[in-house]
Amino acid sequence: MTKNILLVGVGGQGTILMSKVLTAGLAQMGYDIKMSEIHGMSQRGGTVTTQIRYGDKVYAPGIGEQEADVIVSFEKVEALRALPFLKKNGIMITDHHEIYSMPVLTGKAEYPSNALESMAKEVENLYIIPAMEKALELGNVRVQNICLLGVLVKVLKLDAVNWKEMLADFVPQKALDLNKQAFDAGYAMI
Amino acid sequence: MVKEIMSGNEAIARGAWEAGCSFASAYPGTPSTEIIENLSAIKEISSRWANNEKTALEMAIGASIGGLRSLAAMKHVGLNVAADPLCAVGYTGVNAGLVVVTADDPGCHSSQNEQDNRLYALLAKVALVEPSDSQECKDFIKEAYEISERFDIPVLFRVTTRICHSKGLVELEQPGEMLVKPYQQNRGKYCMLPANARVRHVAREESLVELEKFANTSSLNRFEWGKDRKLGIVTSGISYQYAKEVFGDDASILKLGLTNPMPKALIKEFCTGVDEIYVIEEGEPFIENVVKALGFSCTGKDKVPILGELNASIVRNALVGHKPQDGYSVDVQAPPRPPVLCAGCPHRGFFFSLKKNKKRIVAMGDIGCYSLGVGEPFAGFETTLCMGAGISGTIGFSKALEKQGDPRKVLGMVGDSTFFHSGVTSLIDVIHADANVIACVLDNSITAMTGHQVNAGSNKDVQGYEVPAIDLVALIRGLGVPDERLRVVDPLDLKAVQEAFDAAVAVKGPFVIVTKRPCVLIKEVARANVGRHCQVDPDKCVGCKACTLIACPAMAFKDKKSMVADPASCTACGLCMQMCKFDAISRVGE
Numbered sequence: 001m002t003k004n005i006l007l008v009g010v011g012g013q014g015t016i017l018m019s020k021v022l023t024a025g026l027a028q029m030g031y032d033i034k035m036s037e038i039h040g041m042s043q044r045g046g047t048v049t050t051q052i053r054y055g056d057k058v059y060a061p062g063i064g065e066q067e068a069d070v071i072v073s074f075e076k077v078e079a080l081r082a083l084p085f086l087k088k089n090g091i092m093i094t095d096h097h098e099i100y101s102m103p104v105l106t107g108k109a110e111y112p113s114n115a116l117e118s119m120a121k122e123v124e125n126l127y128i129i130p131a132m133e134k135a136l137e138l139g140n141v142r143v144q145n146i147c148l149l150g151v152l153v154k155v156l157k158l159d160a161v162n163w164k165e166m167l168a169d170f171v172p173q174k175a176l177d178l179n180k181q182a183f184d185a186g187y188a189m190i
Numbered sequence: 191m192v193k194e195i196m197s198g199n200e201a202i203a204r205g206a207w208e209a210g211c212s213f214a215s216a217y218p219g220t221p222s223t224e225i226i227e228n229l230s231a232i233k234e235i236s237s238r239w240a241n242n243e244k245t246a247l248e249m250a251i252g253a254s255i256g257g258l259r260s261l262a263a264m265k266h267v268g269l270n271v272a273a274d275p276l277c278a279v280g281y282t283g284v285n286a287g288l289v290v291v292t293a294d295d296p297g298c299h300s301s302q303n304e305q306d307n308r309l310y311a312l313l314a315k316v317a318l319v320e321p322s323d324s325q326e327c328k329d330f331i332k333e334a335y336e337i338s339e340r341f342d343i344p345v346l347f348r349v350t351t352r353i354c355h356s357k358g359l360v361e362l363e364q365p366g367e368m369l370v371k372p373y374q375q376n377r378g379k380y381c382m383l384p385a386n387a388r389v390r391h392v393a394r395e396e397s398l399v400e401l402e403k404f405a406n407t408s409s410l411n412r413f414e415w416g417k418d419r420k421l422g423i424v425t426s427g428i429s430y431q432y433a434k435e436v437f438g439d440d441a442s443i444l445k446l447g448l449t450n451p452m453p454k455a456l457i458k459e460f461c462t463g464v465d466e467i468y469v470i471e472e473g474e475p476f477i478e479n480v481v482k483a484l485g486f487s488c489t490g491k492d493k494v495p496i497l498g499e500l501n502a503s504i505v506r507n508a509l510v511g512h513k514p515q516d517g518y519s520v521d522v523q524a525p526p527r528p529p530v531l532c533a534g535c536p537h538r539g540f541f542f543s544l545k546k547n548k549k550r551i552v553a554m555g556d557i558g559c560y561s562l563g564v565g566e567p568f569a570g571f572e573t574t575l576c577m578g579a580g581i582s583g584t585i586g587f588s589k590a591l592e593k594q595g596d597p598r599k600v601l602g603m604v605g606d607s608t609f610f611h612s613g614v615t616s617l618i619d620v621i622h623a624d625a626n627v628i629a630c631v632l633d634n635s636i637t638a639m640t641g642h643q644v645n646a647g648s649n650k651d652v653q654g655y656e657v658p659a660i661d662l663v664a665l666i667r668g669l670g671v672p673d674e675r676l677r678v679v680d681p682l683d684l685k686a687v688q689e690a691f692d693a694a695v696a697v698k699g700p701f702v703i704v705t706k707r708p709c710v711l712i713k714e715v716a717r718a719n720v721g722r723h724c725q726v727d728p729d730k731c732v733g734c735k736a737c738t739l740i741a742c743p744a745m746a747f748k749d750k751k752s753m754v755a756d757p758a759s760c761t762a763c764g765l766c767m768q769m770c771k772f773d774a775i776s777r778v779g780e
Contacts, residue, residue, distance in 0.1 A: 023195050036356040038299050045743050046529035060435040061356035064503030066517035081524035088516045101527035105746055109525035118520040
C-alpha cells in the first residue's frame, strides 16, 4: 500500500531538507520511494511543494488532488492551499506560523484570519503545531523543519529508524544538537 | 548492490561517470542545471559552464571528435540555441560517444514555453532516448554512449522536469574508465562543406535504417505483457509511470525508451496483439503519429491533453473517468503567493526607478531573476521572449514606436549571464545600428535564477579552478561605447540610477547602463549581511507608506505603521531608508 506525503511551505523554509531526511529514513526501512520537488522560480518567496510516496513499489512521483495521506504545512495559508490534496480522513499537520505574500503586503489580497478555524470544522485529523515558535525558543528558526519531522514520525509511527542519528548526515556538526532537540520537541508535541 | 536516492539529474551525472564520460559542458537552465553541478564534483571529468547552449554543444562535439566521451546538457529552449551544431553533428556523427541531454519543461514550471524536443531528433537525424525514472536515467545514459559509438550518431537524451527533479532509488555500479578513442583526421566526415555533407547525409540515412533494426531488439524498448490483452498501452518517459499507476501491473504495455528511429516492427507486433490501443505521452503526438501511420487506430491526443504536464490523475480522468469527489473544501481562499524579488535584491532599486520613468521610457525584459520585475507593483517591462531578445528587440521596437510618433525611449535589459549568453551580440547590433535605445546590463555577478552558477564574469569555474574573469564594462567599452554614453551605477543608489536614466533619455542613439551589485544570496554576500537589518522607529513613522512602494518582502504594514517584519531576510540594503522622508528607518547590526 503506497503512502503519500505532501510537504508544503514557502521558499526558504527548509521543506527540501526535511524531505531528504525523511526519504533517507524510509529507504532505510526498505521502502521503495519516489520524491518530487519542483524548484526554479518558486524558490523566490513562492509556494513550494515536495511530494513523497513510499510503499512496496511506487510508480508515479506526483500526488494528485484527494490523494495525500498526510500533509505537513510549514505555514498556515499554505495548508489551506494544499487542502484539496488531502484524502478523506487524511491527516493535516500545520504550523500556525504566518508568512505574508507580496499581494498581502501590498494590500492587493487579504490574509485570512479564520484559516485554521474553518479547516478545523471540516478536517477530522488536524494537528496545529507551533513548530516555528519552538524553533525560535530553541534559538534558530531553521530547525522548524526538523521539529515538524518529529511530529510526522510520531504520527506515522516511523519508529524503526534512529532519526536523530541520521540527522548527522544532513546538518552541520555544530547544529546537530539543536536539530536533535528540535526533533525531540516535535515528537513530544502530540 | 549499493542503492542511493537520486534525482534524475544526479542519476544522469552518475551514469555519465559510470560510462567513462570525461568532458561535459552546459549552460544553466531549469530543470537541467544539476547535471553539470553533479558532474563537476568529479575531478576526472572536465566540466564547464559554457556561455550558452550552442558553445556548450560545440565544446562537447569537439571533445567527441577529439576522442573523449562527452556530454552537453541544456533545458529545452536551450536546444533552440544549440540547434545549429546539433543539426550539423547529425551528419558528421561522432568519434567517441556524444550525448546531448535536453530537459523539457511541460507545464512551464520555469520556462517560456513547453516545446517537445523529441521533434528535434527527427529534424537533426539523431538517436533519441527517453528514460522514465532515475534508475533509467543512469542506465540509459550508459546505453546511449554505446549506441552513439556503434552507430556513429549523437544521442539526444530527453528528460522532463518531473524526471529531472524527482528522486528514486538507484542501484550504483562502478565508475567507468575514462576511455580515449584516438583522434583520427577525417575531413570528409567532419568538414560539412556541401560535397561532403551530401555524402554524409547518405551515410546517416543508412545508419538510421541499421539503428531502427537495433531499436526493434534493444532492451530500451520492451513489451510488458499483462493478463489483459484487450487493451494495449504504448508509452515513453514519465508517462510510463502514470500508465502503470492508473492501469496497474495487469495492463499490457509497450514501453519505449529508444524512440528515434521508432521501432516500427515492435510497434506493429504489439498493436496487432491487442484489441484497443492507448498512446499515453506528454506533449506532442510523437509516438501516436507513428502508430497511426502504421495503420492502427488509437486513442491518444483526442483524450490525453497536449497541454501542460500530465500526472496520474489527468491520465485517469482522460482514459478511465473521473473519481468521485470525496475530499475537503473550505470557503476561505488562500491569498496568492507569487515568487518575488528577494529582500535586498539589487534589481529592486532598478525597477523602482524604472517605474518612476515610465512616461518617457518603455522597456523590454529578458530571462533571469529580473523577469520577476514584470509583476506588481513594478510592472517593469512589456516583453519577455528568449535570452538576448531584451536587447536586440529594442532595435525594431524603437523604430516602430518612432514611426508612430511615440516619443518614449525604448530600454532593453539583460542580466550579466544573459549578456554573456547572447546579449553581447545583441548589443553589437544596437551599436552598429546606432539605435536610439537604452541597453541595460543588470550585473549581479552570478547566474542567479538557476541557483547561482558562475559565468564568464566569475574568476572561478564550476570545478573551483581559477580562471580569468571577463570584464563586462571593459568589453562594452571595447565595442566602442564612449564614456559619455555609458553609466555604471549601484542599482540600490536611487539617485544614481535616476541620473543615468536622465542622461540616457537626453541623448539620441545608443546608451548603455550597467547596474553593478552582487546578488544577496551569494554565500559570501549573505554571510557578510548576517545580523544586519533595518528597523523602523514607530515613533517617527507617520504611516505614509512610501517605503512599501519598493515591495520588499521583509517589510509589512501593520496598525498604520511600517515595520521590518522579517529582520532575518532583511539585508539592510537601505532602499527603504531612501524612501523615508521622516528619517524613521535606520540600520542595525553594522
